[in-house]
Amino acid sequence: MKLHTLFLALSLVFLNSCKEKTNTSGAKLRVVTTTSMITDLVKQIGGDAIQLEGLMGSGVDPHLYKASEGDVSKLVDADVIFYNGLHLEGKLVEVFEKMQQRNNKTIAIGEAIDKKELIGSEYFASNYDPHIWFSVENWIEVTKFVTEKLKSIDPKNEAIFETNSAAYLLKLQALEQRLLKTIATLPVEQRILVTAHDAFSYFGKAYQFEVVGLQGLSTATEAGVQDVQNIAKFIIDKKVKAIFVESSVPKRTIEALQAAVRSKGSEVTIGGTLFSDALGNPETNEGNYIGMFEYNVNTIIDALR
Known part of the structure; x- marks a missing residue:
């Protein structure tokens, strides 16, 4: 069976x-x-x-x-x-x-x-x-x-x-x-969050970030070549400093996006790994919701600032 x-x-x-x-x-x-x-x-x-x-x-x-x-x-x-x-x-x-x-x-x-x-x-x-x-x-x-x-x-x-x-x-x-205080240190015009899949829209709505996911809401949706090229152009046009991997999503799509930006004569760094659909290991600070959220925000702000 x-x-x-x-x-x-x-x-x-x-x-x-x-x-x-x-x-x-x-x-x-x-x-x-x-x-x-x-x-x-x-x-x-x-x-x-x-x-x-x-x-x-x-x-x-x-x-x-x-x-x-x-x-x-x-x-x-x-x-x-x-x-x-x-x-x-x-x-x-x-x-x-x-x-x-x-x-x-x-x-x-x-x-x-x-x-x-x-x-x-x-x-x-x-x-x-x-x-x-x-x-x-x-x-x-x-x-x-x-x-x-x-x-x-x-x-x-x-x-x-x-x-x-x-x-x-x-x-x-x-x-x-604490989150509001940390986020306030980043100007609104720099609050552009590019991630592996579209998991951060509620975050964007709550904290005034423009959010772009390479894949859709579900990781079952694959990003196509044209998606990568379009977002690469967006990153260059908006002068985005960093893009982010997610702990529960293979990093190859974000690495492909970074390579696409580079192929157009620009650079964007990978700002770190965010926790999106799962927490971190139980023995770490990121193993609980509060520690995860604080880690994510600090990682985002440090990379984009």
């Missing part, structure tokens, strides 16, 4: 055998998350009161991620699954949507953001850009949303979730102030 078929079969077995759950037993709530950003967020809120497993580690591209047989077991055994939604987890969308139609076991954090605040895209399956975490204001709303969901599913630990969430919200608000 193919893995995809196995996954669907097991999911359907699960759907036919379970109803909406509220954890009233003494056992810890079993929570499964998809991307590392969501794993970090749920960890901040749930703390030791939950049993948490994340499917995707550092450097993993959620657009292309395929579930393993071990992942199937984790999903079926979970009390609740938090995923991004907005078609970020492209290979898992069908399963999550089938689950969601039958019970509240799966929760898409994208639902926390008012559709008026989402960035539209005619090129993405959901018609919305799924990279919502690159606005701290969005992440504050997601934090509140996840807190309420955990409280409703596991009411015996409501006080723990409330306390942890309140502390984390203060940290996010402090992060936003």
Whole structure:
């Protein structure tokens, strides 16, 4: 049996055998998350009161991620699954949507953001850009949303979730102030961010950056020769000092872009590696959302200034 078929079969077995759950037993709530950003967020809120497993580690591209047989077991055994939604987890969308139609076991954090605040895209399956975490204001709303969901599913630990969430919200608000202070050191006309794929539009909207991605919103979309040539011309015309690799995307496309600029008699440096669709290694500062965002901003500002 193919893995995809196995996954669907097991999911359907699960759907036919379970109803909406509220954890009233003494056992810890079993929570499964998809991307590392969501794993970090749920960890901040749930703390030791939950049993948490994340499917995707550092450097993993959620657009292309395929579930393993071990992942199937984790999903079926979970009390609740938090995923991004907005078609970020492209290979898992069908399963999550089938689950969601039958019970509240799966929760898409994208639902926390008012559709008026989402960035539209005619090129993405959901018609919305799924990279919502690159606005701290969005992440504050997601934090509140996840807190309420955990409280409703596991009411015996409501006080723990409330306390942890309140502390984390203060940290996010402090992060936003630090970011604004750092970004203010770069003139608006120099705020042009060229990256491997179009993951930073919410960042651009929040912090007044013009954002250009070589690939589309999904890394499943390949950049063509003409795309490279057009953006190379843009870099030269705008006198962009640096372009950026992403940790979860092969660097060859950005290196090709740098070579295209060079072939036209100009130079652009590779300003560093940004974390886009995944956090850094857990033992590093970039292994959590706050450290990742601060690292990204410092890297961008240092390279463009």
